[in-house]
Amino acid sequence: MQTPKVIKKPYIKLRKLFRPKRKPAGLPPGTAIYTGDVPKGEKVFINLIDYKGNLVNEKEIIDPKECGVYTQKDTISWIDVEGIHDVALVQSITDSIHIHPLVVEDILNVEQRAKMEEYDGYIYLVLKMFHLGKKSDEIIPEQVSIILAKNYVVTFQEGVEGDTFQEIRTRIRNNKGIINNMTSDYLVYSIIDSIIDSYFTILEVFGERIEHLEEELVNNPQKSTLTEIYRIKREMLYIRKSIWPLREAISRLERGESELVSRNTHLYLRDVYDHTINVLDTIETYRDMLSGMIDIYLSSISNRLNETMKYLALISTIFIPMTFIASIYGMNFEFMPELRWIGGYPFALSVMGVVGLGFLIYFKLKKWV
Numbered sequence: 001m002q003t004p005k006v007i008k009k010p011y012i013k014l015r016k017l018f019r020p021k022r023k024p025a026g027l028p029p030g031t032a033i034y035t036g037d038v039p040k041g042e043k044v045f046i047n048l049i050d051y052k053g054n055l056v057n058e059k060e061i062i063d064p065k066e067c068g069v070y071t072q073k074d075t076i077s078w079i080d081v082e083g084i085h086d087v088a089l090v091q092s093i094t095d096s097i098h099i100h101p102l103v104v105e106d107i108l109n110v111e112q113r114a115k116m117e118e119y120d121g122y123i124y125l126v127l128k129m130f131h132l133g134k135k136s137d138e139i140i141p142e143q144v145s146i147i148l149a150k151n152y153v154v155t156f157q158e159g160v161e162g163d164t165f166q167e168i169r170t171r172i173r174n175n176k177g178i179i180n181n182m183t184s185d186y187l188v189y190s191i192i193d194s195i196i197d198s199y200f201t202i203l204e205v206f207g208e209r210i211e212h213l214e215e216e217l218v219n220n221p222q223k224s225t226l227t228e229i230y231r232i233k234r235e236m237l238y239i240r241k242s243i244w245p246l247r248e249a250i251s252r253l254e255r256g257e258s259e260l261v262s263r264n265t266h267l268y269l270r271d272v273y274d275h276t277i278n279v280l281d282t283i284e285t286y287r288d289m290l291s292g293m294i295d296i297y298l299s300s301i302s303n304r305l306n307e308t309m310k311y312l313a314l315i316s317t318i319f320i321p322m323t324f325i326a327s328i329y330g331m332n333f334e335f336m337p338e339l340r341w342i343g344g345y346p347f348a349l350s351v352m353g354v355v356g357l358g359f360l361i362y363f364k365l366k367k368w369v
Helices: 065-069 087-096 101-108 166-174 182-219 223-255 262-329 346-364
Strands: 047-050 054-062 076-082 113-119 122-132 139-148 152-157
Touching: 047 166, 054 166, 065 087, 076 087, 076 139, 076 182, 087 101, 101 122, 101 139, 113 182, 122 182, 122 223, 139 182, 139 223, 152 182, 152 262, 166 182, 182 223, 182 262, 223 262, 262 346
Parallel strands: 076 152
Antiparallel strands: 047 054, 047 076, 113 122, 122 139, 139 152
């Protein structure tokens, strides 16, 4: 993979780690309000994949009330909602499958931390996935809410930045692997595993950027280098803040005794848990590297300043004796021994040159210059 070019800008907008609360205070619990940025002209898509063994039915649902029909079948129905800015449509979907209002509130609140909650007949999970911006170096977060029931799974994606689940759909269409013969909890495992795999892709890109910054830091550190280091460090902090609670959510899902999660799936969830730990370890490693790079930058600037001061001191040392000699013969006293000497001027210049050259030779012998 080609090393990404670090964009140097006089000002780089840093990510806000703590966003202002967009939901008005004092509203009753379960109030459905979308807290994200409403996209312009983006349509909400409801995609359905209904499968069991070799039988696969795929379609786009137009009427959201139709979702309730597929939750009653003996097949596995995956309803994927792309876009949650249409509150009325999201409520229509959740009403058709009898979802608790508190869950609907969490689905529409895009600043949720990763968590897992059990309700009567289904499990609710929420987690973050990330996309790299096309025109910028920052990451674009996207909240994903998952509802796991006995014979259906509903996913709510905040936006349509990229189809992270395309590989899962392809496996279902082509009946590859064991997913078509497994229960709905295995589908949820596959979705979580796909999101966590995308974390490694994001971290790989940031790892290459950090290596590039290390080379720039050693060869030619600039102020823009420090700005980029701070920006990446802030991105790492945001990713860690989003992923850290996911470890607990997956652990609860894997260690829980819900009938919706089979023993076979527990083994796969344990593997996902290990991947989450690896992601967090990588993030901590990058954060330590970035902190060390900041110290290296400050040391490099300090060393550069010391080198400059050293050369200025050497130049001053060479010219101070010359200035002393010139100041003596520049005094306006009437009686001076060499004042009327015909060779006084070239003699003074010669003494200045010999003294300056002597100091320069001495500094060379000491290897100071």
